[in-house]
Amino acid sequence: MTRRFYVTTPIYYVNGAPHIGHAYTSVAADIVARFRRLAGDDVFFLTGTDEHGQKVEQAAATAGETPQAFTDSIAADFRAMADTMQISYNDFIRTTEPRHIAGAQALWEKVAESGDIYSGHYEGWYALRDEAFYGEDELTTRPDGTKVAPTGAPVEWVREPSYFFRLSKYQDRLLELYETQPDFIGPHGSRNEIVSFVRQGLRDLSISRTSFRWGVPVPGDEAHVMYVWFDALSNYLTALGYPDTSAPRMAWWPADLHLVGKDIARFHTVYWPAFLMAAGIPLPGKVFSNGWWTVEGEKMSKSLGNVIDPRDLVKEFGVDPVRFFLIREVPFGGDSDLSRRSFIHRLNTELANDLGNLAQRTLSLIARNCGGVLPDAGPHTPEDEQLLAPASLLPSVMEGQVARCALTDALEEVWKLIRACNAYIDHQAPWALKKTDPDRMAHVLRVLADALRIIATVLQPWMPESMAKMLTQLGTEEQERSFAALATPLPGGRSLPAPQGIFPRYTEEAK
């Protein structure tokens, strides 16, 4: 029976334009989704936008638009970015859609049924700009007597009625979850932080607001709208058709993997499982958080004006090199830097030199010396085996790595094989065999073609467009590109298209 796999990106908050950080998380999720599809799973891949909250309401007012019109245009921009990045989502949910609003309200009611929602008052120092409450001890007093948040945002004392979620009740069950399901939170460092946070003790969570209107109305009390995280987190369920348990998509629940930025790890590893526990809904399998990008060594910020729109890079270099760089440059999970120099260096050494050139030299030798058709396989020498044996294990090795979200390690695994292929071709020297032993030459080229087929197959999730081109040049049909298809060797004699370079080299023109 086909395994179902459900992976999500965060729903992105529409208070600004999409940047490289959003693209990063989405590309990572996309790689997992594509990888699981190649492995034969029935994948559901969700992305979308988080569109409620006071900040959005105000930004819309400032822009002189209705909140709906405002979010429509930014949501469209996020969707366009996802499309540019070749994100293969199955659905794009917006929290302003009726299906989501109804689902979020149903989840609220379900949690309320368990007795874990009660009404009270919330009061504290509130920073409008940050949409956040702060503790007295976090504030600093300015010379003029006004208090400001650590972020520098001015705060005011507010008191408003609020519904609360009994988060405190779930402390032990959460700790037990982290204990019994050690892979629930990744990477490791993030897990430690969450565990120690929960150990400190959990306070009940204010989950509604009366101070603004742009949100999901609380069922049965229209004076309140839901706190944005109750609303937002429920998207992972509402997109599947929740609360309609007979909806076909509900078969994908519980989610296998939520990929998130490290800033929102806590919402996904503490609040979300607690909400689900309260509602009696099974928990997701894993929440993995990724780090931040800096640009040329500096923090990305609007004031520095160094915010990178991934689409600008795609325009210049193509989508696959950007996807590749984002995942390759640093172990997935940590922070990383994007500099033009390191970017171009990566593309030149690993894509153009190592991989692109390997394909090009192999394919042009075949084109020129084998009549442009895929040679038959010959008897394997020990050297051939030494190359092909580990190559055939690649998909299963990478499967383990992808399951751990070790997306960079998985790439490194492929590059070991690519380097081995370059060494192999030099040692076998098919260009010399051409005169001394043409049969062996053909067999060597076939070994390389087989290795390249594996390489291109497993790299499809990272670089779908380029690897499709490479697989076409290697003579594979559309239906021969899954992991399962690798078990069947391609028939010799198939004619191959004329080889064409896939990854160009870049030279920075001197300025």
Next chain:
RNA sequence: GGCGGCGUAGCUCAGCGGUAGAGCAGGGGAAUCAUAAUCCCUUGGUCGGCGGUUCAAAUCCGUCCGCCGCUACCA
């Protein structure tokens, strides 16, 4: 302050009890099928400091120094 992580070759990092590793960068050589790409060899580290446990420590323990993260409602 509390909790946690990190500090290993010029750079990015892996190793986590048994004679220091990879990639890139640097140096030398080979080859010429290929996007002047590739291959081979090679320089380079008292594994942050000090102390301890052990036959044996980057690897375990203690301590010190230096970075970084978390410490509640903020993509």
